[in-house]
Amino acid sequence: MPSDRLGAMAAGTEAVNTAPVEHEDAGFQPHSRTITLTSKPLPLMSVVKDLWAARYVLWTLGRQEFFSRYRRASLGVIWAVALPLLQAAVLAVVFSQIVRFRTGQHFVVFVLGGLTVWSFFGGTLSTSATAIVDGAGMASKIYFPRAVLPMIKLVASSYSLCISVALLVAVTLISGIGLHPSMLLLLPAALLLIALTLAISLVSSALHVYFRDIRFAVSAVLTIWFYATPIIYPVELISGPVKTLLWLNPVTAIVEMVREATVGADPGWEVSLISCVTCIVVLMFAAMILHRRFDRVFSDRL
Amino acid sequence: MAALPAIEIRDAGKRYVKYEDRPLLSRASLNLGARTTRRDLWAVRHINLEVNRGECLGVIGRNGAGKSTMLRMLAGVTAPSEGSVTLRGRIAPLVSVGVGFHPELTGRENIYVNGTILGLSRREIDAKFESILEFAEIGHFLDTPVKFYSSGMFVRLGFSVAVQAEPDILLVDEVLSVGDVAFQIKCFNRMMEIREKAGTTVLVVSHNLSAIRMMCDRAAVLSHGEMKFDGPTPDAISVYHDLLTEMHDPNDDLVEDTKPLEPDVMAVQSFDIRTVEGGLSSHFEAGEDVVFHVEVEALKDVDDPVFTIIINDATGRLVYKEPSISRASGHFAAGNMLSCDIRLTANLPTASYVAHLIVLKGSLTHRYSHARPAMFFVTGRVLVAGLADLHASFTTRTLATVSEQ
Numbered sequence: 001m002p003s004d005r006l007g008a009m010a011a012g013t014e015a016v017n018t019a020p021v022e023h024e025d026a027g028f029q030p031h032s033r034t035i036t037l038t039s040k041p042l043p044l045m046s047v048v049k050d051l052w053a054a055r056y057v058l059w060t061l062g063r064q065e066f067f068s069r070y071r072r073a074s075l076g077v078i079w080a081v082a083l084p085l086l087q088a089a090v091l092a093v094v095f096s097q098i099v100r101f102r103t104g105q106h107f108v109v110f111v112l113g114g115l116t117v118w119s120f121f122g123g124t125l126s127t128s129a130t131a132i133v134d135g136a137g138m139a140s141k142i143y144f145p146r147a148v149l150p151m152i153k154l155v156a157s158s159y160s161l162c163i164s165v166a167l168l169v170a171v172t173l174i175s176g177i178g179l180h181p182s183m184l185l186l187l188p189a190a191l192l193l194i195a196l197t198l199a200i201s202l203v204s205s206a207l208h209v210y211f212r213d214i215r216f217a218v219s220a221v222l223t224i225w226f227y228a229t230p231i232i233y234p235v236e237l238i239s240g241p242v243k244t245l246l247w248l249n250p251v252t253a254i255v256e257m258v259r260e261a262t263v264g265a266d267p268g269w270e271v272s273l274i275s276c277v278t279c280i281v282v283l284m285f286a287a288m289i290l291h292r293r294f295d296r297v298f299s300d301r302l
Numbered sequence: 303m304a305a306l307p308a309i310e311i312r313d314a315g316k317r318y319v320k321y322e323d324r325p326l327l328s329r330a331s332l333n334l335g336a337r338t339t340r341r342d343l344w345a346v347r348h349i350n351l352e353v354n355r356g357e358c359l360g361v362i363g364r365n366g367a368g369k370s371t372m373l374r375m376l377a378g379v380t381a382p383s384e385g386s387v388t389l390r391g392r393i394a395p396l397v398s399v400g401v402g403f404h405p406e407l408t409g410r411e412n413i414y415v416n417g418t419i420l421g422l423s424r425r426e427i428d429a430k431f432e433s434i435l436e437f438a439e440i441g442h443f444l445d446t447p448v449k450f451y452s453s454g455m456f457v458r459l460g461f462s463v464a465v466q467a468e469p470d471i472l473l474v475d476e477v478l479s480v481g482d483v484a485f486q487i488k489c490f491n492r493m494m495e496i497r498e499k500a501g502t503t504v505l506v507v508s509h510n511l512s513a514i515r516m517m518c519d520r521a522a523v524l525s526h527g528e529m530k531f532d533g534p535t536p537d538a539i540s541v542y543h544d545l546l547t548e549m550h551d552p553n554d555d556l557v558e559d560t561k562p563l564e565p566d567v568m569a570v571q572s573f574d575i576r577t578v579e580g581g582l583s584s585h586f587e588a589g590e591d592v593v594f595h596v597e598v599e600a601l602k603d604v605d606d607p608v609f610t611i612i613i614n615d616a617t618g619r620l621v622y623k624e625p626s627i628s629r630a631s632g633h634f635a636a637g638n639m640l641s642c643d644i645r646l647t648a649n650l651p652t653a654s655y656v657a658h659l660i661v662l663k664g665s666l667t668h669r670y671s672h673a674r675p676a677m678f679f680v681t682g683r684v685l686v687a688g689l690a691d692l693h694a695s696f697t698t699r700t701l702a703t704v705s706e707q
Contacts, residue, residue, distance in 0.1 A: 033421065033470075036388040037381040056418040060411055061404060068406050138404060142395060143378035144419050296381035299374075300318060 041292040050145045058148050062155025084119075084164045088112050088171055106263045109172050113258040114231030116164045117189075120157055121197055121251060122222045128153040128201035129208050129215045136302035146298050147291050150205040154198055165190065172262045182261055189257035195280045196250055202287035209298050230255060235266040247272045250279035306390055307352040308471050308503040309359075309376065314385035315347035315527075316371050345371040346527040349385070355470070356501040358493075360514035360535060362542050363524035369507045372524065376473055376505065391470025391503070392421040396461060403460065405449035409440055412448050413463055420467040430466045437492070438462035458485060465492050471503045472496070476510075490517065509616070511539055511652050512687040536681060539652060540585065543679035546616070546654050564668040567604055571597045571639070573659050573673030578645070586648045588682045588691055594644040596659050596673055600634040606664035607631055611644045616654045621689055622646075625662070649691040652682035 035046065070076045092108045128150040132139070135149040165186060173179065208214035229251045230238075238246060246252055247268075253276035256269035319342055346368035353359050363369050374380045375387050377395035403412045413434055417427040427434075435444065438459040440451070448456060464472065472493065494517070496502040508514055514521055514535060521538035523531040523545065531541040576593045577583045586592055594611055610625040626642075634640050644659075659673040682691060 033392055034388065034390045035378065036386050037375065037378065038386045039381060039383050053421070054419070056424060057415050060407070060415050064404070064407055064411065140379060141377075142416075142419055296378070299379050 037296060041289075042295055044288065044292060047145060047147075047288075047292055047295065051147060054144045054148045057144055058151055058155060061148075061152045062158075065152055065156035066159040080160060081163055081167075084116075084160075084167050087115065088167060091115070106175060106177065109168070109175050109177065109263045110234070110259065111232055112168055112171055113262050114229070114255045116161075116168050117193055117251065117255050117258055118226060118229065118231050119164065120161045120193060121254075122226065123160070124153055124157040124197050125200055125204065125218055125222060126215075127157075128197075129204040129218045131201070132205045132209050132298055133212075133302060136299070140299045140302055143296075145291070146206075146295050147202055147287075150201040151198065154194065154201060157197075158194065161190065161193075168258075168262065177262065185257050185261035189254050189261065192257070192276060192280070193254045196254065196276065196283075199280050199283035199287055203283055203290060206287070206290040206294060206298075209294070209301050225249075225251070230266070235269070248275045250276040252276075305355055308355045308357075308390050309351065309353040309505065310386075310388040310390075311349050311351040311372075311375075312386045312388070314349045314375065314382040314387050316345045316368075316375060316380065317383040318343045318345055344527055346375075346524070347384075349529050351522060351529065351532065353503055353505065355391075355503055356497060357520065358497060358504040358506065358518045360518035360521035360538070361505065361507045361524060362509070362511065362514060362521055362538065363530075364545065367524040368527040369524055370475070371527075373473055373475060373505075373507055376471075389471060392467070393471045393473065394420050394464040394467055394469035395473040396464050396475060403448050403456065406447055408447050409438075409444045409451070409459060412459070416460070416463045417467060420464065420469060422467050434462050434466045437466060437488075454485070461489055465489070465496060468496060468500050469502060470500075471505070474504065474506045474508075476508055493517070511542075511654075512682070515539065515652050515682075516685055516687065540679070540681065543585065543654055546677060546679075564663065564670055567600070567602050567663075567668075568607060568661050568670040569599050569601060570659070570661060570671045570673040571599050573597075573676055575657065575676050575678045584676075584678045586678060586680050588648060588650060588652075588680055588686070590648050592646055592648050592678065594646075594657055594659065594676075595641065596644075596661075597639060597641045598661055598671065600636055600638045600640065602636045604634050604670075605632075607634070607670060608662040608664055608666060609642050609644065610660045610662060611646075612658040612660070614656045614658070615689070616656070619689070621650070621655065625666070627666070648680050649693065650680040650682060651686045651688055651691050652680060654679045 066080075067077065070079055073079055075082070088108070091111050095107045095111055131150040131153050132146050135146075135152075139146060139149065169183070169186070172183075204214055204218055228245070229249055230246060235243065235246050235252070235256075249272070253269065253272035256265040256272060259265040260269065349368075349372060351359075361369050361372065371380075373395070375382055376389065376393070378389070378393060379395075381387075404415060407415060413431065414424065414427055417430075417434075418424070422430070438455075438461075440455050440459055443451065443455065448459070451459070474493070490513075493502075493504055497504055504517070506514060506517055518535050520533065521531075521535040522529060523538050523541045525545050530545065531538050573594070573596045574582055575584055576595050577586075578591045578593060580593075596609065598607070608625050608627050608631075610623065612620070613622040615621050626644075631640075631642070654677060656675045656677050658675045661670045661672065662668065663670060
């Protein structure tokens with residue numbers, strides 16, 4: 001039976017215990033869930049355990065978040081497919097008829113791959129920064145790990161990601177590239193994308209509780225970040241120190257991985273994986289520190 | 303091994319920092335000499351409390367005494383700034399009307415979401431689903447988003463999930479006052495039931511002293527963030543009453559009266575509450591006689607002034623009002639002092655009451671003067687609730703033998 005130091009002390013000092021009701025249910029463990037709250041950071045295990053326990057909440061609210069966008073629209077979820085489809089069509093027209101960076105009809109696939117990554121990344125980050133603050137209604141009444149709130153946005157965006165990845169694969173096949181084994185790279189690319197977005201979301205949403213400028217800072221950074229990522233242009237086009245900067249951008253690795261799976265990536269893209277993974281690890285570590293420290297006191301500032 | 307207490311609070315305190323949100327470019331922040339104003343505020347401090355399994359503890363205190371902060375710490379929504387709060391078992395907090403429902407989700411989805419947050423597995427919720435529905439009485443609104451629910455349905459569903467989850471610790475705030483009486487009784491019975499059967503620890507925060515008295519053997523009194531008392535409920539209520547007297551500012555609530563004032567005719571000099579023996583008192587047992595003693599100075603000659611006694615309960619509800627209109631009080635010459643004793647029997651349930659006294663012209667057209675309100679407290683008979691103690695008598699007898707088995 002788990003008992004902390006204080007509990008043991010109390011049991012020792014109370015010779016006469018007046019615990020009134022005997023409970024005989026089989027399998028019942030009265031102290032199976034003991035938590036002690038202090039001003040110290042939460043034990044990592046308890047955060048992980050609570051997060052795991054909240055998986056159903058995460059899944060339900062994430063699904064709800066996605067479907068509620070379309071709930072009142074008469075075309076419903078069709079919009080979720082129609083909009084990226086339209087985007088792909090517009091790209092096809094613009095980049096095959098008007099703008100030409102690179103010869104070949106694969107340019108549409110080239111740009112669509114980058115945009116698929118970016119619309120998940122940018123779209124999620126711009127909503128998840130305010131997730132904890134916006135979730136105040138529920139969060140101030142009942143406890144669940146606050147990290148669930150930005151994760152809900154991530155789950156919701158993942159539905160769109162699935163749709164746009166399917167679309168990307170379809171466009172790739174239509175444009176005559178054909179099936180090839182490197183397409184399997186889409187899976188690790190999606191995982192990296194989700195991990196990176198999650199890490200940034202966890203940090204930004206926690207900081208936003210204390211610094212309400214974060215949401216605007218995120219929009220500002222995203223505007224610049226879009227052009228600092230090889231989405232509508234190939235890395236090859238750039239040279240010198242700017243190229244190094246591109247390789248340091250953690251999103252570059254993911255975009256290039258998606259390209260490797262479809263039209264073929266810029267040579268030497270594997271380097272950027274290092275910065276991507278480093279970013280994820282560092283940010284996850286920061287997120288862990290922030291959430292362990294502030295998880296139970298966020299509600300004081302909501 | 304002796305069971306450890308379900309709730310254990312050790313020297314806990316919660317400090318809130320009062321920040322002033324100040325945009326970077328405002329004039330004040332451009333003034334670099336000015337320090338950021340950061341004021342610390344201890345909502346509660348040095349709280350020590352142990353609640354054993356199966357116990358029901360009432361928490362009482364005035365607004366701002368720290369009850370909600372304490373409850374928030376127990377609900378795990380916020381961690382203490384110092385000391386520790388230990389909770390052993392599954393907690394179901396019913397901290398306010400919202401009870402942590404997501405407005406966009408349907409009743410069904412919210413049952414699952416709320417249930418999982420309360421620590422149930424999906425399978426457990428499946429098993430309890432029918433009884434949750436039955437208790438909540440939400441009928442065909444099950445698949446409607448809860449934002450369309452009435453406040454009664456909201457609370458019913460919240461309470462239903464919380465009690466059917468069979469928590470080890472149930473925290474109840476004023477929520478229950480939202481439901482109608484029938485539902486309140488149902489909730490009360492259910493709480494007592496899980497307490498007896500499953501050994502659930504119940505912690506009730508309420509201003510409704512009769513509810514506390516009915517449910518809890520033990521109560522804690524909070525005042526200005528400190529634990530003033532922790533012990534048997536009747537004693538706690540009397541400590542709470544004393545606090546109310548200390549802090550009551552008589553100028554706060556003047557008697558509202560539509561009639562225009564004629565202040566230069568009579569002036570109330572004193573108004574107090576006494577026992578039949580004549581000593582000042584503010585505590586009375588149910589059935590005891592209470593004497594309201596008023597002394598008035600006649601500034602002008604006056605005929606048959608009328609004394610009106612008004613008794614409100616702590617929430618401002620009128621309990622009793624009677625003018626002395628039918629009794630001629632006589633002629634009083636200017637410069638005389640007169641007194642009036644109003645004696646009544648405190649056939650009242652446990653509560654605090656506010657007595658007002660108004661002196662009116664005989665024709666009731668004008669108000670001469672009024673006394674500063676005085677408070678008194680009644681320790682009612684156990685289990686009596688409502689506005690008045692009407693002394694019901696219960697007679698039961700066997701009518702006929704129905705069955706021979």
